[in-house]
Amino acid sequence: MVTVRQGEAVRVPVSRARALAAVLLAWCALLAAATPGTADAVWTEVARGVAYRTVDVTGVGGPARVHLVSVDLRAPGVGVDLLTPGAVASRAPLSELADARGAVAGVNGDFFNITESQHPGVEATGAPVGPAVAARRALKSAVPTGQRFGPALPPGTDTREVLGVGVDGRARLGRLALDGSVSTPDGRFPLGGLNAYALPVGAVGAFTSDWGAVSRVRATCGTDTDRAAPCSTETYEVTVRDGRVVAVADTPGRGTIAAGSEVLVGREAGARSLRALEVGDRVGIRHRLVAEGSRVPYVFAVGGYPVLRAGEPLPGLDGRTSAVRTAGGVADGGRRLLLMALDGGPEFRTGLTIAEVATVLDQVGAVDGFSLDGGGSSTLVTRDRDAPSVTVRNHPAGGVERPVPNGVGIFARR
Known part of the structure; x- marks a missing residue:
């Protein structure tokens, strides 16, 4: 007090x-x-x-x-x-x-991925925990709550919480959830992350040019409830440019992502979904952040x-x-x-x-x-x-x- x-x-x-x-x-x-x-x-x-x-x-x-x-x-x-x-x-x-x-x-x-002492050889990304919106543009989604850095959360809260200002000019607290999907020749599956340093187990995450040059391996480490759990042994990465697959890899890479390109990183079931893709396949990637219980878009939001x-x-x-x-x-x-x-x-x-x-x-x-x-x-x-x-x-x-x-x-x- x-x-x-x-x-x-x-x-x-x-x-x-x-x-x-x-x-x-x-x-x-x-x-x-x-x-x-x-x-x-x-x-x-x-x-x-x-x-x-x-x-x-x-x-x-x-x-x-x-x-x-x-x-x-x-x-x-x-x-x-x-x-x-x-x-x-x-x-x-x-x-x-x-x-x-x-x-x-x-x-x-926001709090951020400051260290990776539990995962030898894995680079700490420095990326924030929660959602981020700048100038009305969604930069990233939240990581799973068990993967956050920082003190314990109050009961009933999670990593989607934000402080922001809406297009109506009013400041507010709220939650921003990722609404995204990947469309492939074999069907559609949900997107589990956008420029997030940790992905849900079994998910696929998208990385854009907003991510930067840091390695994307960290996205496949830990679990939804244990940040220190080992990195996944089943991963896959697909690079999409202009709606087509242009490269694939067994492990997540690093380096800048060109404007107009997106990199999909999968772990476990998500990796298996990506392995079905071949160079030249058409892929559609859709993502946005949706405010829970509000129709007012955010101009700015921080986790x-x-x-x-x-x-x-x-x-x-x-x-x-x-x-x-x-x-x-x-x-x-x-x-x-x-x-x-x-x-x-x-x-x-x-x-x-x-x-x-x-x-x-x-x-x-x-x-x-x-x-x-x-x-x-x-x-x-x-x-x-x-x-x-x-x-x-x-x-x-x-x-x-x-x-x-x-x-x-x-x-x-x-």
Whole structure:
């Protein structure tokens, strides 16, 4: 449990029920001052509709500093998009990603395939766990939930969860599922992944030019429930260009994929389906990401997991393990996006529990909250007016920026 008061750190009890009465009056005063555009000097305007501030809090692990960016999605010229290094299986520091796109603010994004110690000789891809949408274009689908990297998910959630902004200009939490298929001379079968570093057992996945040059072998390792399980011994790869098979291979390859080409990778039953294809065969590949329970397409979406819904923390959130964290929040009916990253400096390195993060998001006005990657990845940047590059506002926990696969970028007229 955590509470916040303007200008100083406050020790609070672990029990939220006991703490609410004690902090209500102080927090109401903070909320009144916490809206960008008011006379509160604590907020610094980054651009019209975008503001930055810090708040000191104390959680069960000790003091923490919260770096916040508030984004008014109704402000003229304000937009949100996914920051990427140009390939799904690639990483770069957030500040470089933001500068390359001219973003005025941003935070790091999804959890990712950071290591492959359980699979000797297999390259870690650096690719993110969840779905990714940039500029209305689907870049990748989610990996199986058992193949994710990161802390345990809250009950009832999975790797398809996203924080995003729809074509209606509203931020929202949701789920994005892959809807795809492969049509061959012998029939049609479902597609199990799009530019995903792990495929379901028995599935076929598609890799496009968005993937990058990293080896595709990792897609055939582990199982739906055990990330560390051995790599499959039954694999096959087919390269399709202009609707026809142009190459086949017994094992997944590596290297860039030309625009207009797609590579199909199969494991187990999926490999057997692909082995039936011959060079010259016609193949149709279809894929898209579909929003669960919504007809509004996403302009931007990033993976992670929800921690707050309708103003209530999700049940089962960890209230014991403190860490440096990054999160996003949705406020004002989706018209305001909140970005949050904790400071990783020595005096704040214990961070907050994920349950405390949900509480902080609630207290700064978010109705829905979403956890992004934390620890050494947690980074928040803003750009001073007329500055040629962004400034990293928090202290990364590792002392330097960790390269990340994607981030949430904020764009605005200056």
